[in-house]
Every structure is written in structure tokens, then in C-alpha cells.
Amino acid sequence: MITVKGPEDFEKMAVAGRAVAAVHAAVREAAQPGVTLNRLDEIAADIIRSRGCTPSFLGYMGYPKTICLSPNDVIVHGIPDDTVIRDGDVLSVDVGAIYEGWHGDAAFSMAIGEVPDEVTTLIDLTEKAMWEGVAQAVAGNRLGDVGHAVSAVAEPHGYGVVREYIGHGIGRQMHEKPEVPNYGEPGRGLKLKKGWAICIEPMFNLGGAATSVLDDGWSVVTADGSLSAHWEHTVAITPDGPMVLTLPEPKLVSASA
């Protein structure tokens, strides 16, 4: 079932979203060479709880940590451990928080120190693809419009667009209907409605799109070992257009009709 939210529900999701944004800023600053992934997880836990929220990933299907940290060829769902961050790494940071039962969920990727230009471009274009998808999150548009806008950014560069993991509806649960794929045909798929909230989360690989899961049961890696980037925002579909809830302040984005 897809649940329809009101403005007061979006307000609560925005409280969770602000906590997520605060974690993003803190992790971005702390993610220096020499720091462990576990340390970043602790920083995240402190911030989420200091804002009266709880981490949504911890305990979800048995997930053991507060956030997901996915270095290099890890696409998503990397588990923080004693791995030390090094110059030249790509790190994807995925954070979820709950405020009074309402969820926010967002991710970003960053380079640690110096990386080759093609890696910077991968990270930047994955972010751009997310924003192109966000701009399509308008009542009356269809899920295919969102997915097509996302994958169209990857296409000219030959990136692998991950298909096995996709975006999702969000609200009182982290994962609600509908499914939000990062591919699709314009004008096809479910029609988006006011009061929905969805997570738009492209995952682009420098190599192929194929994935596999490590023996830890969580870490999703590129099958060919290529680097990967992941960006995500929680977006409310409002009468005034797409409103991004996982920022320091909620922000209305200009819609692409």
C-alpha cells in the first residue's frame, strides 16, 4: 500500500531528515585518511540521538550498525568496521533516522583526498542524476519519468546503472511502496500523487551494472570490482512540487513537468 501523507507528517519526516543531513555534514568532515569506519559510525549515532531521533538501519533485518559505509567497489550496505580510510578512496555514506515514527533516508558519495578525474566525474554525475530524478517527483508524472531522468545521465558515460537495488516509498516505514527504479520509460509506470514520499537513489558503477553480495550477507559490491557511487534523498511530492526533506532545511525544487 502507498500511504498518503499530510503537511504535518512531512514536518516530522523533515525533523528526521535534518538529523540525516547533520550526520552527512559531520561524516564528510570527519572522513579523513587514518579514520576508521567504526569511528564515523559512532559520530553518526551521537548526532542522531542528540536530535531526539533513532537510527533506522540499526537492527533492520539484523543490520548491526547505525549507518552504511560503502568504500570503493562496495555499492551499498557496507558495514562499518575497523577499516581505515585512505587517500584515494571513494566512500558512500547512507544514513537513516526516525523521528516520532517518521523516517528520513539519504546517502552521498565522496572522494578521500585526491582521486582521478574520472572518479570525481562519477561521483558528481551520480549526484546530478539524483537531482534530475528529484525534479521529476511531481504529481501527475510517472515513475518511468523519474527512472528515465536518472539513467539518462549515466548513458553517455557508459556507467553501469545498478538495477538490483532501487529507490522506494518512505514514511512510517523506511521501505514502503512504490518501488522507484533508476531506469524506465518516460510516460510509463505508476502516476505519482500528492502526499507520497519517495527515496530517489541512483547507484552508478564505473564498470558494469552487475552486483554481488559479500559473505557478510550485506555488502553489495560491483561484480567486476569497479568503483561505485550512490546518492539518495527523501522527497515529498507536494502541491508546490518536489520537496527534499533530507537537507539542513527542507527545500522545494523546481519541477520538470
Ligand code: MF3
Ligand atoms: N538507505 C538504504 C535503503 O534505502 C539502506 C538501508 S540498509 C539497512 O534501503 F539495512 F542497513 F538498513
Ligand code: CO
Ligand atoms: Co533508501
